[in-house]
Amino acid sequence: AQSVTQLDSQVPVFEEAPVELRCNYSSSVSVYLFWYVQYPNQGLQLLLKYLSGSTLVKGINGFEAEFNKSQTSFHLRKPSVHISDTAEYFCAVSVPGNFNKFYFGSGTKLNVKP
């Protein structure tokens, strides 16, 4: 069975500081990996995805993530955050041959302080 773990439920950070949001997954097969962002009172928006190839993936709004197969991780990073990045971030995996079912982590709330 697949599972996704986001160990940090909340991450406070000051504006212009770097941030890393952690995501680990467990799966006996290869997976596709996604990061979504949820702003208040909105649905989830796709930030970036890893399907294959280069392990460093760049997304929207200056975010990037690195896939590490040996550590089964897909951590999200941004070198300098803005107040507008305050939101909840979700990591998700999709398993080939599993009908495009997504398994979501519990989410990390990023709180950017001035």
Next chain:
Amino acid sequence: DADVTQTPRNRITKTGKRIMLECSQTKGHDRMYWYRQDPGLGLRLIYYSFDVKDINKGEISDGYSVSRQAQAKFSLSLESAIPNQTALYFCATSDGTGERQPQHFGDGTRLSIL
């Protein structure tokens, strides 16, 4: 206009009432999904559908039912609502070309059951 539209956006109702949440999409996607989001639990899959004639249970389908009225419409029903069904509900869609495709989310329905 939003590609994935959920109605209503907010609903307060009483225990035992029948409730229907509606989802419509203009993306032309075949696959549609219903999730519920609870604080600290992320998103959990309730039902999913790959076309009008294909309906499948997700991990938490008890107490819910769905109807796929057309390719563009997928509704979720709570036949007799109970307080622990209070949550944020999301509809999502995806292209039917495989598990590499991201899911696209509506803005959610906040449901409170008293």
